[in-house]
Amino acid sequence: MSAPHDLAIRGGTIVTASDRFRADLGIRDGVITDIASRIEGAKEEIDATGLMVLPGGIDAHVHLAQPTSDGTVMADDFASGTRSAAAGGNTTVLPFAMQVKGTSLRDCVTAYHAQAEGQCYTDVSFHLVISDPTPQVLGQELPALVRDGYTSFKVFMTYDDLVLNDAELLEVFEVARRERALVMVHAEGHDAIKHMTRRLEEQGKTAPYYHAEAHHQIAEREATHRAISHAQLTDVPVMIVHVSGRDPMEQIQWAQKRGMKVHAETCPQYIALTRDDLKGLNMDFEGAKYVCSPPPRDIDSQNAIWEGLRDGTFEVFSSDHCPFFFEGSDGTGKDNPRARTSFKWVPNGIPGVETRLPILFSEGVSKGRITLERFAALTSTNPAKLYGLYPQKGALVIGADADITLWDPAREEVITQERLHHGSDYTPYEGMQIKGWPVRTILRGQTIVLDGVVLGAKGFGAYQTRGTSGAMA
Ligand code: DUC
Ligand code: ZN
Ligand code: ZN
Numbered sequence: 001m002s003a004p005h006d007l008a009i010r011g012g013t014i015v016t017a018s019d020r021f022r023a024d025l026g027i028r029d030g031v032i033t034d035i036a037s038r039i040e041g042a043k044e045e046i047d048a049t050g051l052m053v054l055p056g057g058i059d060a061h062v063h064l065a066q067p068t069s070d071g072t073v074m075a076d077d078f079a080s081g082t083r084s085a086a087a088g089g090n091t092t093v094l095p096f097a098m099q100v101k102g103t104s105l106r107d108c109v110t111a112y113h114a115q116a117e118g119q120c121y122t123d124v125s126f127h128l129v130i131s132d133p134t135p136q137v138l139g140q141e142l143p144a145l146v147r148d149g150y151t152s153f154k155v156f157m158t159y160d161d162l163v164l165n166d167a168e169l170l171e172v173f174e175v176a177r178r179e180r181a182l183v184m185v186h187a188e189g190h191d192a193i194k195h196m197t198r199r200l201e202e203q204g205k206t207a208p209y210y211h212a213e214a215h216h217q218i219a220e221r222e223a224t225h226r227a228i229s230h231a232q233l234t235d236v237p238v239m240i241v242h243v244s245g246r247d248p249m250e251q252i253q254w255a256q257k258r259g260m261k262v263h264a265e266t267c268p269q270y271i272a273l274t275r276d277d278l279k280g281l282n283m284d285f286e287g288a289k290y291v292c293s294p295p296p297r298d299i300d301s302q303n304a305i306w307e308g309l310r311d312g313t314f315e316v317f318s319s320d321h322c323p324f325f326f327e328g329s330d331g332t333g334k335d336n337p338r339a340r341t342s343f344k345w346v347p348n349g350i351p352g353v354e355t356r357l358p359i360l361f362s363e364g365v366s367k368g369r370i371t372l373e374r375f376a377a378l379t380s381t382n383p384a385k386l387y388g389l390y391p392q393k394g395a396l397v398i399g400a401d402a403d404i405t406l407w408d409p410a411r412e413e414v415i416t417q418e419r420l421h422h423g424s425d426y427t428p429y430e431g432m433q434i435k436g437w438p439v440r441t442i443l444r445g446q447t448i449v450l451d452g453v454v455l456g457a458k459g460f461g462a463y464q465t466r467g468t469s470g471a472m473a
Contacts, residue, residue: 005033005042007445012048012406016055016396017377025053027402030444035398046440048406054376055394056091056403056441057357060383061241061265061318063349064095065115069161072347073332075323075423078119081353082461084422085321086121086449088354089438091403092393092464093122094383096154098129101161105130105141109150113463120461121448123403125389127184128153130172131162138175146179149465151388153181154241157223158190158293169230177236182263182386182469184239185227187248188294192219197344208287211343212275212295220294221247228255228262237261237471239386242320244270244294245301249308256313263386263471265316268352268359269296270305272429288334289326290428293348306369309378316386317378319356322349323424333425351424355415357405359429361436366409388466406440413437419452 005026014023014035026034026042064081066074076084078095085093097112099105105128116124128150130137142153155172156162164172176183196214200206205213224240228251231238243249243266255262273296280286290296308314324347325333338345357379364370370378384394392401415432417425441449441456448456 003041003043004028005039007044007046007402008039008042009046009048009053009404009406010039012051012053014053014396015372015376017373017381020372025396027445030402032396032398032400032402035396046406050408051439052372052407052409053396054405054407055380055396056405056443057089058092058380058383058389058394059085059090059319059321059353059356060094060316060387061267062093062095062321062353066096066098067100068347072324073328075325075351077423078116078124079121079458080421080423081321081323082121082124083454084354084420086441086443086456087421087452087454089357089405089407089441090353091122091405091441091443092124092389093353094125094127094387096129097126099131101132105137105145109145116463118459121454121456121458122443122461123464124461125387125464125466126150129162130155133164133168133172138171142175143179146181149467151181151466151468152184154184154186156186157227158186158188158193163190166226166230169227170234173230173234173236177234180468180472182237182239182471184241186242187220187223187227187240188215189219189223192216192222201342206342207283208280208285208291208343208346209275209278209283211291211346212278214343215293215295217245217247217297217301220244221251224248224251228252228260231262232260237263239263239265239471241265242267242294243314245297246304249304249313253313261471263316264308264314265318266305266308266314267318267320268356269320269350269428271302271363272359272432274298274302277428285335285340288339288346289426290350291334291343291346291348292320292322292350309364309370310374314378315382317356317360318383319352320349321351321353323351323422324349325424326426328425350428351422354420354422355427355429358413358415358434358437359432361407362434366435385470388469389464390470393464402442402445404442405438406442407436408439409436411437411439421454
């Protein structure tokens with residue numbers, strides 16, 4: 001008689017978004033087939049004694065292989081980005097397929113698929129970015145793509161080549177409502193940022209630090225409220241992504257208290273960095289390593305973000321992995337000649353797909369700020385629900401994909417560039433002490449990373465077509 005399970009994970013503590021309990025887990029053909037106090041006779045066994053058995057990390061906000069308007073090359077393609085994600089305990093990532101103005105959305109999606117095909121170490125699924133909401137895009141391409149399983153898309157309220165005006169936002173929101181897609185909003189006020197940038201430059205304030213002043217929290221608060229108002233007018237759920245601080249968070253709470261379907265995401269940089277990091281050493285160019293949008297704020301905002309992570313204001317904790325080189329070559333890094341003339345030319349984004357889970361576990365669970373269950377919800381179960389992957393992903397239940405991260409809650413490590421697998425030549429978290437570390441990443445029953453060593457095959461990661469967002473329920 002053949003063994004009933006290909007794999008048994010034995011002796012660990014299973015952690016879900018709502019519970020933790022001691023049980024063994026049986027897997028066959030890449031799917032969870034049994035959860036019981038004792039499972040024996042599997043072809044392979046993993047001893048998980050002393051470890052947490054968590055649903056594999058789902059990073060719902062990463063940027064890979066995106067072209068930029070000034071030709072800056074992103075530091076991760078689908079191979080290096082998903083390899084880094086896997087090493088950080090993730091089994092699925094959701095990058096963006098970004099429409100370039102003047103081009104067809106469908107063609108952009110096809111091009112991203114071509115880049116990802118056969119390259120991925122984790123499973124992947126694309127959000128769309130709508131930068132050119134023409135009648136053709138809103139009337140034909142977008143509805144067809146949503147029906148094909150691209151059930152979420154992002155819009156921007158800033159950046160010259162991406163910004164949508166209020167009329168365009170309202171139109172796009174209406175399409176989201178009609179097609180039952182989840183709109184993700186980059187909420188920063190474009191005109192306010194441009195104004196602040198001009199004034200700072202006039203005063204000779206061009207160092208990377210001034211990025212944090214130009215992208216002021218007030219501009220984020222205003223745009224967050226405007227996005228919420230548009231969502232209320234068009235009666236559509238929204239997801240406000242990468243919320244950086246107290247002020248925008250309070251706008252979200254204002255809406256949530258009134259029963260509006262406003263969902264929110266925050267990221268490691270808003271609990272582990274502050275705007276002072278952008279000062280580098282004495283306002284030098286080292287600060288460019290921390291330039292991202294929205295920028296990190298202050299300790300008061302960090303505390304507010306923790307409150308929001310605890311009380312459910314935030315349902316999703318993503319990395320916003322947007323990796324650039326610092327030095328790079330041929331002026332392709334953050335430290336390029338034009339960026340030296342003004343912060344406004346520093347590419348916006350930092351790497352973080354591999355450090356997201358360790359940072360939240362260490363600063364959150366190990367320091368007693370959030371529970372283990374909340375950790376599982378924020379990093380896996382909620383993103384699966386909100387982005388139409390649940391319960392195939394994000395759940396440790398019979399019938400779900402066996403996407404599992406084994407976690408050693410006692411292991412102490414230090415984040416260093418050398419140990420990471422991403423393409424960037426630096427990490428903004430260099431030297432950070434971590435308690436709690438992913439020791440094995442299992443994708444559909446296969447170990448893809450063991451103790452920092454990538455064992456999975458390039459191309460084992462598969463594209464995931466998604467269902468309707470749980471936000472539409
Ligand atoms: N928005 C993102 O989502 N990521 C990086 C930069 C940005 O503006
Ligand atoms: Zn953004
Ligand atoms: Zn992003």
